[in-house]
Amino acid sequence: MAGDIILTTKGLTKHYGGVHALEDADFEIRSGEHVAIVGDNGAGKSTFVRQITGVEQPTAGEIFFDGKTRHFANPLDARKVGIETVFQNLALADDLDVPANIFLGREEVYFNLGPFSFMNEKKMLAMAEEGLKRTAIKIPNLHNTIGNMSGGQRQCVAISRTVTFASKLIIMDEPTAALGVQETTQVENIIRTLKKQGIPLILISHNLRQVLNLVDKIIVFRRGRIVGALDAKKTDGNEIVSLITGLDTGVHENASYI
């Protein structure tokens, strides 16, 4: 199943002043693979994601993506080479409709007139529909503004934005944290669809049940370091919790993680 390595980090380190948020992280993901990143609050998960998506620049270490060393100055750089991120705070413009949000910042135009380029709305609509179809997302009226949609629908739009651009790697930061049960199931189904299509995914989640059900590999962060890489089929909640907390006796049914 697992193919070529798509993303590797070597010794990735991030210090904020005296705070060592991320230390020496070696990570890899292969094409078609779904990897989850878990850890306690402040363990370094989000810091790690911010480095590989260009939101921040690492203090030390290297990022290899698609066979080349990469230095992302901003999120756009990462996106240009095919890393698409669904951010925790969604990053959608409430007053715009679905296609406008999906294509925000990279509108299809008829011919380039700088900022005054005329947009090809038909093409954007068709591509948006195509992206939604591929993730089996159903949104009744694409011309509704995002502000009028439910949290689940908004999350679906955010995800379909990444899929529409046929990216080489999708990163989701807590995609279901703010969603209800039904909506969470919907998003999980989308993730399964992505798996079938062989699109690699890094999933940051607090929900261990979700992680165990959805991904191939689980990476555990603790105090800024990677402390474990587990095969999702050969592990269970207890093992993960003990790695997250650093206690060997983490065998209690820790409700907040399971």
Added chain:
Amino acid sequence: MLFGVAALFEILGWLLIGQSFLFNVKRLPIIILQVSIIGIIAVGVTQVIITSGIDLSSGSVAAMSAMVAASFAQASGGFLMYFDGIADLPVIIPVAMGIIVGCGAGWLNGAITAYTGVPPFIPTLGMLVAARGVAVLYNDGRPIIGLTDSYKFLGSGIVPVIIFIGVALIFHILLTRTVYGRRTYAIGSNEEAARISGININAHKVLVYTIAGGLAGLAGVVMSARATMAQSGMGFMYELDAIAAAVIGGTSLFGGRGRISGTVIGVLILGVITSGFTFLRVDFYYQEIAKGFIILAAVIADQYRHKRTSGGGA
């Protein structure tokens, strides 16, 4: 900062004109006298800004209050009486009228800001236009003259300075020692937190804007007393000087931070600069341009202070 500006003008004074700028018994009192009216307004504006609000209407409200106050302050025997048969009233009545009109305008500002949630610059901008309109309408654009001696006394000599110092002291104490002050800072610093801790945000905002309006009204009274008449164009753009003084004095437009003492120094800095320009015979037209840049610079400095203290942002 105040000393720096003063020293700068002192040096420029000796270099360009060959005389002292500051150590001039006539000039110093004039500077303080000139800034007293702006100062009274600025004390109110400071409190509004501490709640992270803004008041753009002060100059217009001062003019409107001045017109109303003056209409109750006319001496008998004048030939342009506003109210026939009402003359030589005790001075407390026009003063009270001026302050009440100011409070009313301020209350409206506060009520709209607090209860509708629109950004405060909008209702106060509306008030800027409307109050100026009332000031003009009040006497069909004509000035009101022939004021009583006891009213004119309020603007004579160093009386305005004493009023300014009194107002500054009272509100310094209110802001630093009382529940009123604590709530004002709390709202500006974190409105949601203040709400959760049970402070009646809306009522308090209305109170702060009302006080600011009342102080603008008082400034209008002093202004008309000093000019010995009231006219509708008075106090034009004073709100900008007041805001500039507050921000120069360290009050943050983001709210939650500021001191009356800082505003007093800010008012003096503005006064020294204005007077210094005149002293150095800088064209009056440059002064306005410079004032715009001073406001800009003060706000930008505030922005960077704010960014630094709030941890730079992720």
Added chain:
Amino acid sequence: MMDMIKNMTARPLPKDTGIFLVLIGVAIIFEILGWLTQGQTFIFNAQRLFIIILQMAIIGIMAIGVTQIIIMAGIDLSGGSIIGIAGLVAASLAQTSDNVNAVYPAFTDLPVIIPVLAGLGVAMGLGWFNGAVIAITRIPPFIATLAMLVIARGLSRWYTSGKQVSFFVDDFGFFGSGATPIWIFLGVAVLSHILLTRTTYGRRTYAIGSNEQAARMAGINVGRHKMLVYALAGLLYGIAAIIQTSRAETAQSGTGLMWELDAIAAVVIGGTSLMGGVGRITGTIIGVLILGIITSGFTFLGIGVYFINIVKGIIIVAAVVADQYRHRSKRKA
């Protein structure tokens, strides 16, 4: 028959329907008041209508610039002051040589393109400066443009030391003559409408106003776009300044005083939200017409001109409060 009605109700009404009905309502009120108090028609007077539209053309051009700024969740209080200085600069380069008091005696009888470009250039430059200060320092736009209000007014007092500038070359008279201002207004409106609805410029403007953080994360260069929008608004103020100067046949430092408030009023009446992300040029045009009818109606009914300012202040606040409630109910839904 029932089907037809169903079809009619099923089709969504154009977004500006509500505000258009307000326009009709305001016109009807003044029409009735006209018959009651003066015994004559207010609206059905071709000459009066023409004058209303002509008067509002200049405010309208400004308001189109302000609309785009407010859609971007900004504000611009400096429009009137920028018109003041831009008008003076254009006027000073448009003078004839038989004027002994020319501002620049060496530069008279210039081809008309030079004063026009100079006026537009100054206005656009000051607009760009607004945008640059807002984008780079991130201070609240109303403060930055309030400072520009003072600075630009100071510039226009300084420029000719308060003296007015008149006696222009004949060609300069063209911009304010006859119905030219109306045509320019319409041209500007159509062009801006197309820019806002069909181009990436418009999409970015709405996106920044709707969620600046999202726009930034989507890779939009938010700072540069803000400078562009404020500069374009400046350019429109320049156009308004040239029309005004040409029409008045004189320029003075006080021209445009408080016009920014009329423009903002027209924009918010027209349904553009101060919260950003929502607004249309068509709405602004209707807003401008409503304002024009009210102003002209007051004069027609012989109500003191001072009263208009009070009403304007109230209208601005009422329109913004209404918008606030629209916004709130939308968020709750």
